[in-house]
Amino acid sequence: MKHDSYVMPDVQSIREAFAEASSFLAGHGLTEPQRSSQLLLEHVLGLSGAAYYMALADPFPLARKADWEALVTRRAAGEPVQYITREQEFYGRAFEVTPDVLIPRPETELLVEAILKYGAELWPDGLAGGRGEAAHPLTAVDIGAGSGAISVTLAAEAPAWRVCAGDISPGALAVARRNAQRHGTAVDLRLGDLLEPFAGVETDILVSNPPYIPGGDIAGLQREVRDHEPRTALDGGGDGLDPYRRMMEQLPLLPAPPRLVGFELGQGQAGQVAGLLRAAGHWDEIITIDDLAGIPRHVLGIARR
Template sequence: MENNALNDGVYVMSEVKSIREAFAEASSFLSRSGCNEPQRSAQLLLEHVLGVSGAAYYMALADPFPAAVKEAFEAGVTRRGAGEPVQYIIGEQEFYGRPFEVTPDVLIPRPETELLVEAILRYGAELWPDGVVTPGEAALDSAGGAGDVRAARPLAAVDIGAGSGAISVTLAAEAPAWRVCAGDISPAALAVAERNALRNGTAVDFRLGDLLEPFAGMETDILVSNPPYIPGEDIAGLQREVRDHEPRTALDGGADGLDPYRRMMEQLTLLPAPPRLIGFELGFGQAEQVAALLAAAGHWTEIITINDLAGIPRHVLGITR
């Protein structure tokens, strides 16, 4: 089954008889095209055009390949062979067990970011077990009676650089007592995030603007961000799937990749008080520097570094208990 075209980059199916044969042929084409994870890509594209997934897909492997989806499958495999991420082709990526729409306007959610969400949920629940922020004891007035009493309010969590909404929508779904807000500088990204919030049945307050600016004056208990952190000069060396297809504004973190972290530290003065919990995702080799930025700010009593599944320091958190 090697007669599918590769010389001009166009995938043309042979007269395959089964879905399993289509999978094998497409996997071979994608492998020869230099794609990473060719078998996984072929399976996702097949599941997409066939409208099945999981066990249903494996049960269908022996079935005849339906002629009605042949053109769609060929087009998808051709696009993937040219380096386009499979998530943009099928328009979806799962995150924390939920489906998220993805377009070239947003970064594709990564599994390691789920660890950041887990950490924020865990420490958030420790700091605010019921998801409510209670002011200190009311001061007594001169007559010995109760002074001005401010009402308790829902915990406020802010996600900076919303992208697809993976972080904010997941926080809102997993901690429904929280008030979750998210900002992004890209109107197109916010549109995708809003659709994902609706799709997953969550209420998120989305705001357009640069980093913390849309949240000036807002009481913020948790600040979380997966900002652009790739050093500008390193982008040319990234995998073609990332370099040529994902939005550069979601990748480029300036000369050393740390510009967004520095700017967020500077913009904390826009808030009435620093958040008691802050969490950042970061790139390879940046954990020590980002932890130092948080330590220099002096707002948090604990600074924690969390490794990703490959053992690479991937997240830095600041906590005040």
């Protein structure tokens, strides 16, 4: 695969620049070359939405030519668009992303949606407690914070909740902290391995999109993922299930098992992850949610009683 530098031919309009770059990227075997070209053009021109479409007939600004060529060259070498523009939308909000974090995926929005839905069912007033305990704000803990896509979205959508998030990567936590500030949310961010930083924390909801790719499969991933996304956010051990097993083993660190647990997982793992939750015995209802492609993608455990 050749990784030559992109040189924009003499183009008159922004539309021509888009078409040219799209065909250059397609020639480098990239998926969705037109989508990449549009996102990079919007970024380099500082336009988005309707303003971008209105500008397509305008002349391409020569002052941006060198920047544009550099961006298209990086994309042609396989670097994900989101790391080039440093942005990805999630649940209607723009999140900063860097190579320290996994790029948020649209299917993870379904996990957030499910946690919000069942959280509202189990705790209609946003308060936990009962059974002789004093009522206190519901606490949701997100394991593997990454960019903060899950935790910041939960904090924004359910402002009455106390939201915490942990990650083993200081670089990821720095990105999550900036995203929390950007969206005006308070997220208690902690450095550490899985549940360890939350030992002793009353946890009502546990949510996680942990690394779940079997180690041996990483070499065969799309090069954008394999060569650019953080390996610690991908590698789930021999069968990809190590993080789920370890989270189940670490539950005794918490004062009591969370009444709502939601995990994202890889293709073909739903049965095994549901089995781990069943074996733990804390949840009377286990639900599997398919993603938009019909792949079982999320497993939830709910303790109704």
